[in-house]
Every structure is written in structure tokens, then in C-alpha cells.
Amino acid sequence: MPSDTPPNTVTACVLIIGNEILSGRTQDVNLHFLAEGLNEIGVRVAEARIIPDDSDIIVAALNHARASFDYVLTTGGIGPTHDDITSACVARAFGVPFGRNKEAEAILLAYYKPEDVTPERLSMADMPDGAVLIENPVSRAPGFQLENVFVLPGVPRIMRDMFEGMKHRLSGGDPVLSISITSHLPEGKFAGPLGAVQERFPEVDMGSYPFFRDHKLGANLVLRCADARMLDRAADAVRQMIRDLGSEPVEDETAAGIGINDGQLR
């Protein structure tokens, strides 16, 4: 696939912050949601990192990501407990002061009953100087944006609503279109011809994802490109390739669902 980035490509890095993902306690589902949501608005997730609740590591990852990609989205570590250190790390990464954001504080004071206001809850209003709030319609405590970094919570239900409310702040490039074609030939049968088709269409990213379903070997061939006409031509070439090998292409059987790729074989 083409490794050089077309000029109209907008990229993002997702940083998943949290020991619970790395310990195997929790299955991350946020990356999948963000990758799909960003793709729809023309932003391509170019890398994701899952890192522990460790200041030095978070700061280093933030500084790498904000210099290397157009946007950075973080999830996790913005609650009221001692292991919630993301906001302070963003301040450190940018080298700006960290302290009480009055607008965020007002939101929290309006939300909690006076007897439920604790210093730790209010600490969720501590943010880097210059933070622009991201509204939280579920549990109120806001996230924030600082330049190209967007700080979101880790709880998927809250993160999703907050992403939907802030995604208009991102300027996407051309959305990447995709066509999936299912082949009931095993990968080894079409790997050579598919490589030849890929060479004819270097602008189209062609991936092959094998499966074993109903006791049949096959693969989903996923073609991705921002140029609709180029994509259609490449898809026709892939369909013809499958016919030339004596089989029949099927429009993607899994298009409607998430591919977990479990139970697949080469």
C-alpha cells in the first residue's frame, strides 16, 4: 500500500491512557469508536498508543503525537481520583501553567448539591491555561481542547457523547471511501494476482482479511481511497481477478457489522 501520504490527508493520533487496559482488566472499545468517527469526517487515525498512568510516559507521548499528527485525542485519566493525571500532563507537555478553570468550576458547582462538593470533585476543573472546554452532556465534568490536543474521558458512554459534540472543531480532509469484496478463495490462491492489482492502483490501499466461516475459507478484501472513481476502477479489477480464478466475488458479507476477525484462517 502507498506509504506516502497524499497532500489532503488529515491525520490523528489516539492516546488511550489507563493501566486497566494494559493489565488486561478492561477491553478497550474507545479506539474503534474514534477511528470510525474520525474516518467519517475525513480524519485518518495514523497511530494509537495505549500507555499507563505515568506522568513521564504520558508527557512524552503527548509531545510526540502533537508534533507528528494534525490532531491528538486522549481518553482516560480526567476523573477526580489520584490516578487521574492526564490534565496535569497536558499542561506539562505544553509548558503552560495548570490551575483552576473558572468556567469548568462553575459547571461543577451548578451540577453538584452543595453538600456533595468535594475538593476532589472540584479538581476536575483544574486544567492547563488556555484550555477550551468540551461539554459533557452526561455527567457534566468537561473535557478540554488545547491547540490540537483534545482531552476526553475513558468511560465509553460519556466519551462518545462528548466526541459527537466536539467533532465539528476538527477540519477533515477528503473522507476515505471504502469498498469491501468477499472472496471465497483462500488468501494463498489470490495473493499473487492481488499484489499485481495493487501495483496497478498504488493510490488504493488494499487489505486482505482472511476468515473461516461455515467451514469455508475466504477473505474480505477491503479497498480504501479518497478518489471515488479510482476506487471503483480498482474494485472492478479485484472482482475480475476473482472471476479469473474461477470464483465469484460477493459484495462484502460483513459490511453491516464490526469485524472481530475471530475464527479466521489463511
Add this chain to the structure above:
Amino acid sequence: MPSDTPPNTVTACVLIIGNEILSGRTQDVNLHFLAEGLNEIGVRVAEARIIPDDSDIIVAALNHARASFDYVLTTGGIGPTHDDITSACVARAFGVPFGRNKEAEAILLAYYKPEDVTPERLSMADMPDGAVLIENPVSRAPGFQLENVFVLPGVPRIMRDMFEGMKHRLSGGDPVLSISITSHLPEGKFAGPLGAVQERFPEVDMGSYPFFRDHKLGANLVLRCADARMLDRAADAVRQMIRDLGSEPVEDETAAGIGINDGQLR
């Protein structure tokens, strides 16, 4: 939590290689499996990266990871199609020749019927010089180990069996033990006292994972430590803290299942 690594800690980095994860097409499930499996043998996943099928990026990530952690496990990109470039990237990262591994070739030739042998299938036997094979009991095409790097496939069903067969090659440190305690107090109520307990037990990693279940706010408090006695003492302190706040600790309600953390609130 403690950011300095105790001397008997053995670390790993997991590199998930594949455009399909970053595009949102596929939900990764391999990290969760590997994190749990490695933890059981005393190896702590300290970082994970999800990277595209791009040679330069893969090589850079491999060289970072193999220098920074005790072990590196990769998933994805070792099939027969043009987008399977992981093995060649490992050779580039180590600066060793890349070519046909005779032992792997023999396995493939024994497995496929002569008429099903294609150059692309045999290309799955192309490996870096010095590769030690990892047996594949499902679809035969082996993975390999080179020094501290273990190269596994992306298809979960195959990856899992291969990991089970090779994990004895890893020397773990003290396994990290964990105790989970469920609190039916919201995080904001105990964040301060929990921080104080964390300060008393700096060797114990304490995480707080909020939830909203059956219309009730609460949080799972997860304590992790390699020292069983220290862990028990810290857990008693957390239980007492919950009682002091007028509630009752519950031994983890979610211990048996995977926490997806969906539908949780602070």
C-alpha cells in the same frame, strides 16, 4: 501510583500491526488477550502501539520497543498477501538478511497439496536470519522469535494457540496480584480518602473505575501489587475507608467477567 519500576518487574510492549484496526473496520481483541496472558506469567504490558502497514513506521516502532522493554510481541502482517510486511520489517529493524527459512518452508510444503503450493504461500517462510519458529497448530504457517521479539499472526484464534505454545520461552518476574473491591459510593465521595490510602501504600497500584449500574453510581477499586501481604493490608485499608464513609465494601462484582466499562459514570 508508583512510576518507578520495582527491580523484579519484567515488561513487554505489544505492537498491533494493521490498517484495519486504525480504520475502525476491526475491533482489536488481541491486546486484551495478551495483556491477561502475559500478566499471568509475570510479564507486565507497559505499552501497546497500534500502527499501520507501513515499513518505516513498523521498523521504528520495533527498534523503540526492543530497546525499551524486556519483550516485544507483534500481531498481524505475516500472511501471504502484499500487505503482510511484518517479517521483512523485523529483518530490517535488526539489520539482518531476510530470506527463505528452510524449516518453515518444509512445514508449508508438508501441509499444502502440491497443486495448492503458490509462491505467495511459500513467502510465509521468508524470515530474518536467526529466526526461531513459533509453531502454528491451527493453519501451520509459523510465526517466529528473533532475540526478544515474538512475531504472531493477527487472526485471534490462531494467535491465541500460538501464544499458549510459546509463552514458556518468556521469563516472568513476580506475578502481579490484584484485588478488586466494589464501592457503591460515587468516585467524588471517596477520591480524597483513597488518595490518602494510596500515599500510605505507594507500592500498591490503586485504580478507580467508575460505573453506573442498576441506576446506582459506584466504582471498582482495583489494587495491584506483587507482594501478597502488602496487597492484603492495602485492601483492608480500602475496605475500612469505605466503611468510614458510611457504606459497605463489596468484593468485586465484575471479577469474573471482562470489564467493558460501558455505561459508567463518575
